Amino acid sequence: MATSVSAPAPQVRPTVNPMDFVSSGIEWFGELGVFCVRVAKAMFTLPFEWSEFVHQLDATGSKSLPLIALAGSATGVVLSLQSRASLVRFGAKGMLPTMLVFSIVKEMGPIITGLVASGRIGAGIGAELGSMKVTEQIDAMEASAVNPYKYLAATRILACIVVLPLLTIAADACGILMGWIANTLTEPISLQYFINTGINGVSFSDFLPPTLKTAVFGMIIGTVSSFQGMRTRGGTEGVGRSATSSVVLSSLFIILADVILVRLILVFFPT
Amino acid sequence: MDPQPIVVKGLRKSFGEQQVLKGIDLAVNKGEILAVLGKSGTGKSVLLRLLIGLEKADAGLICIRGHETTNLQMDQLNEMRLRVGFLFQEGALYDSLTIAENVAFPLRRHSKMADSERQEKVRTLLHSVGLDKDLEKMPADISGGMRKRVGLARALALDPEILLFDEPTAGLDPITAAEIGMLIQKQREERNVTSIVVTHDMHAAHHFSDRLVMLKEGNILLTGTFEDFQKSKDPFVAQFLSDAA
Numbered sequence: 151m152a153t154s155v156s157a158p159a160p161q162v163r164p165t166v167n168p169m170d171f172v173s174s175g176i177e178w179f180g181e182l183g184v185f186c187v188r189v190a191k192a193m194f195t196l197p198f199e200w201s202e203f204v205h206q207l208d209a210t211g212s213k214s215l216p217l218i219a220l221a222g223s224a225t226g227v228v229l230s231l232q233s234r235a236s237l238v239r240f241g242a243k244g245m246l247p248t249m250l251v252f253s254i255v256k257e258m259g260p261i262i263t264g265l266v267a268s269g270r271i272g273a274g275i276g277a278e279l280g281s282m283k284v285t286e287q288i289d290a291m292e293a294s295a296v297n298p299y300k301y302l303a304a305t306r307i308l309a310c311i312v313v314l315p316l317l318t319i320a321a322d323a324c325g326i327l328m329g330w331i332a333n334t335l336t337e338p339i340s341l342q343y344f345i346n347t348g349i350n351g352v353s354f355s356d357f358l359p360p361t362l363k364t365a366v367f368g369m370i371i372g373t374v375s376s377f378q379g380m381r382t383r384g385g386t387e388g389v390g391r392s393a394t395s396s397v398v399l400s401s402l403f404i405i406l407a408d409v410i411l412v413r414l415i416l417v418f419f420p421t
Numbered sequence: 422m423d424p425q426p427i428v429v430k431g432l433r434k435s436f437g438e439q440q441v442l443k444g445i446d447l448a449v450n451k452g453e454i455l456a457v458l459g460k461s462g463t464g465k466s467v468l469l470r471l472l473i474g475l476e477k478a479d480a481g482l483i484c485i486r487g488h489e490t491t492n493l494q495m496d497q498l499n500e501m502r503l504r505v506g507f508l509f510q511e512g513a514l515y516d517s518l519t520i521a522e523n524v525a526f527p528l529r530r531h532s533k534m535a536d537s538e539r540q541e542k543v544r545t546l547l548h549s550v551g552l553d554k555d556l557e558k559m560p561a562d563i564s565g566g567m568r569k570r571v572g573l574a575r576a577l578a579l580d581p582e583i584l585l586f587d588e589p590t591a592g593l594d595p596i597t598a599a600e601i602g603m604l605i606q607k608q609r610e611e612r613n614v615t616s617i618v619v620t621h622d623m624h625a626a627h628h629f630s631d632r633l634v635m636l637k638e639g640n641i642l643l644t645g646t647f648e649d650f651q652k653s654k655d656p657f658v659a660q661f662l663s664d665a666a
Contacts, residue, residue, distance in 0.1 A: 281516070290513035293473050294527045294575075295499035 185299075185377045189307060192300035199305050206309035210271045214313070215320060221266045222321030225258050226250065226329035234336065244347075250329045251348030252356065259322040260360045261408055264367035267314060268400035272375040275306055276396030279379025280389040288380065303380065307372030314368030318361050355419045363411040370407060371400045424487030426451055426583050426615040427472065432481035434467055441467050443639035444481065452613040454605060456626035458661065459636035465619040466510070468636075469585045472617070473507050474498045486582065503531055506576030510588045512568035514560035520547070520571050521556040527578045546574040550604055566597035573604060584608060586618040590625045598622070602629035623650075623661055635661070 229250055237243050279302060282288050291298045330344045375396035382392040429447040433440070441464040449455045457465050470476040472483060474490060483490050485501050493501065514523045524543045528534060534542065547556060550570040560568060569589060576584060586605065590598035606629050608614040620626050626633055627647045635642040635650070635658060643650065643658055650658055 285511060285516075286509045286513040287515055289470075289475050290507070290509055290515075290572075290575075292475060293502060293505075293507040293509075294530065295502040296527075296530050297495075297499075 181381065182373075182377055185303075185380070186373065188299045189303045189373070189376070192297050193304040193308070195297075195300065199301055202301055202305040203309060206305050207313060209274070210267075210306070210309045211313035211316065214267055214270045214317060217270050218263055218266055218317045218321050219324045221262050222254075222259060222324035223328040225262050225321075226254060226325030226327065227332040229253055229258065229325070230329040230332035234333065246333060247330075247344045247348035248351030250333075251326055251345075251352050254322050254325040254329070255352055255357050256360050257412075259325055260318050260364045260367070261404075263314065263318040263321045264364055264371075264404045264408070265401055267310075267317060267367070268371050268404055269397050271310060271313075272371050272396040272400040273393045275372065275375035276379045277389055277393040279303075279376060280382035280392035283380055283382040284385055284388060298380070303372075303376040306376050307369060310368035310372035311365045312368070314364040314371070315361050318364045322361075359415045359419050363408075363415065366407055366411060367404050370403045374400045374403060424484070425449060426486055427617065428482075428484040429468075429472075430482040432468070432471060432483065433479045434464070434471060434476065435479055441639055442471075445636075445639075445641060447634065447641070449615055449617060451615055452609055453632060454609055454616045454618060454630045456630035456633045457617060457619045457636060458621060458623060458626060458633055459642075461621065463636045464639050465621075465636055466587050469507070469587050469617065469619055472585060473502060473505055503579055504581055505583045505585060506579070506581035508569065508572045508576045508584070508586045508589055510591060511565070512560070512572035514568055514571055514575070516560055519557050519559060520552070520563065523560065523571055524574045524578055527575065531579055542578070543574075546577055547571070549577070549607075550574045551600065566593050566601070569593070569601060570604070573601070577608070580612070582614060584614050584616040586616065586620075588620055589618060590620060590622050598625055599628070605629050 230246070233249055233253075234243070234246060237246050237249065279288070282302070288298045288302070291301065326345065326348065327341075330339070330341055333339060333344070378392045378396045378399065382388045384391070425448050427447070427449040429445055432442055432445040432447075434442040445464075445468065447455075457468060459465050467476060471478050472485070472490075474493070478491055481491070486504060488501065490498065490501055514520075515526065518526065521540075521543050524546050525539055528539050528542060532539070544553075544556070547553065550573050552567065552570055552574070555563065555567075560571070563571070573589075584605070589601050589605065593601065602625055605616055605618060609616065618626065618630060630647075632644065632646060633650055634644045637657055643653055643655060650662060653659065
């Protein structure tokens with residue numbers, strides 16, 4: 151018996167309506183706004199969650215330190231190796247310590263810390279809160295008359311705000327130290343001389359505003375990751391999505407914030 | 422006369438286009454155990470979440486201990502929640518805390534007990550649900566039945582007058598399910614606690630509840646005792662009973 155084979159029906163791809171994309175973006179910002187208001191209210195309502203805050207300082211700070219130190223060190227080594235050849239070519243070899251300290255303190259340390267922390271801390275918060283959401287732990291907290299915006303979100307956001315500048319100082323220190331080691335391997339130079347020369351070219355206003363701007367990066371990481379985690383839907387797949395989106399959105403907003411903050415720093419602290 | 426602990430009138434709830442509850446009327450007497458039955462997706466768990474204020478009703482009235490709770494401010498809602506214990510389907514234990522810390526969590530937050538007093542209360546609560554050992558274990562290291570027991574101990578921590586159970590016997594072996602049923606009854610016998618138990622386990626509901634409510638497509642299909650359900654001619658109820666037999 152002959153059988154007729156019909157051609158497979160062409161697959162119709164769902165069309166992406168740009169208006170849907172825009173409206174979901176507006177919706178996202180609206181929800182983020184509501185979330186921020188709730189967290190801000192919770193943050194200033196007594197009593198403060200000290201024990202959870204200290205726990206989060208450890209989770210976001212101490213546990214991120216090795217990775218941040220490594221990233222800072224690598225930056226210092228690479229900057230030293232890359233810049234040395236150029237400076238030698240222009241006969242400005244003696245400027246290397248100043249150039250290295252200036253670059254690390256002014257921009258490389260803060261932005262590297264922000265981006266590495268957004269990966270390490272942002273993914274952690276997004277996944278942890280996402281997992282708590284899909285397993286009803288956040289609902290259980292609310293049902294126990296405990297405000298999750300205060301206990302979970304506010305403590306994490308504040309911890310990130312406090313921890314990022316400290317991590318930046320650690321990244322700066324590791325970067326300068328490793329930059330000196332990389333330089334010393336080629337041309338021995340004392341650490342004291344390297345640091346003295348480097349610091350001589352950097353004023354306090356070169357150090358403080360860029361370091362403190364990472365508090366804003368911390369706020370971005372804490373807020374975006376907590377928000378993405380607490381709105382997780384869709385089981386374990388949703389947890390994965392929240393972790394990923396926490397990192398992606400935190401990094402994106404950090405880069406945007408960096409551009410704005412550098413401009414503001416130049417306005418308020420002109421060189 | 423004390424008001425009925427739970428009164429629900431004309432309760433409606435939709436999620437987008439989907440109408441989950443289409444006008445539920447319900448009243449539970451003091452010390453009564455009411456089982457809410459129905460197929461999956463008929464709004465049983467949503468009903469519990471509305472009662473504790475985890476969801477907001479579209480329309481209708483909820484009265485807990487004589488006070489309307491549908492339009493409460495957060496502070497007032499939290500005040501009400503202190504009198505209501507909720508056992509979640511999977512226990513919803515906090516992953517980062519030990520079993521003992523999970524049970525102590527509401528006590529830490531809402532009571533001014535000394536550490537020693539709190540530890541003693543935690544031990545008593547865990548003993549009452551048959552868990553004397555493994556207090557320092559993490560939730561990931563215990564079985565599903567144990568997680569529900571710990572969840573129950575946590576729900577009982579603040580001596581609630583009302584208990585809400587979301588599928589307390591789901592996924593458990595018959596022996597553990599019967600033990601959970603006995604624990605629910607024990608709360609009524611010892612402290613005259615009023616309970617609503619959401620389940621699709623007709624057999625378990627028959628054993629531990631005083632009255633049954635059958636939900637179908639967002640409406641109450643039948644309310645009554647197990648005998649009333651047995652007498653019912655409704656084919657849906659009959660099928661539910663035959664499947665449970």
